[in-house]
Amino acid sequence: MDTAGLLPHAPYIKALDRELAARGVPPGRLLIYTAAYPGQHARCPAEQRLCAYLAWDATRCAGPAGLAWHWSHDQEWSTARTRRERRLPHTTRQLLLPVYAAPSALADVAEALVLDLRPATGSREEWEGAGRARQAAAAWAKSRTAGNRRRALRRRAYLPARLRLGQAHIAQRGGGAAAGGGTVLLRVIGAAASRARA
Incomplete structure (x- = not known):
């Protein structure tokens, strides 16, 4: 195509x-x-x-x-x-x-x-056809910009919630890398980053 x-x-x-x-x-x-x-x-x-x-x-x-x-x-x-x-x-x-x-x-x-x-x-x-082309370009740019902004807002809303969840797990386990909390945070950050790329 x-x-x-x-x-x-x-x-x-x-x-x-x-x-x-x-x-x-x-x-x-x-x-x-x-x-x-x-x-x-x-x-x-x-x-x-x-x-x-x-x-x-x-x-x-x-x-x-x-x-x-x-x-x-x-x-x-x-x-x-x-x-x-x-x-x-x-x-x-x-x-x-x-x-x-x-x-x-x-x-x-x-x-x-x-x-x-x-x-x-x-x-x-x-x-x-210049008038039609200008209108089509403006409509295309508007739709592309709106779609990209929606995706960016979803990513921003998703990542901080996941990071807060990871910090909550650390607080429940006693915090600090010695208590194993650091690995939980890294796993959650990695999962959130991989989902954000999708």
Whole structure:
């Protein structure tokens, strides 16, 4: 099953891919994915952003280096020159196009960059489905954020109750590691931590 096709920005990125293929400059690599914002926990972030990555290796470009584009639903398109799938330092630039720029405008820019020419980036035209895509992205972000917050609240409510239970067992047994209470506490903490990960 194509899970990337279920993401709200997939129709936009696929429309761009079709336009690039029609122009004769299809990317060698196309990824549609989600990512955590910088500084957030990667496995269960509070919020996620919708992203896309398009790459043309050096064999597809007229210049000495390849080309990579990055997009997220809350930032403009950015481009960078690459060599062996690594971004070259000091080559990242904003394309100065709207977040949901028209695929034809992006294809014009891609064609120029692949041919190692200076692109004309004056177009502010948006994709015809931009409004629907923004609404879908907002609804998706709201549902993801609410679900992650509910899971985090359940974990916080569960762990302290288990830790209090472990401390109560220690108090009943006379406390301290000498009385064997420390092992009970470790067992309870280990059980609570393993349940929190599930």
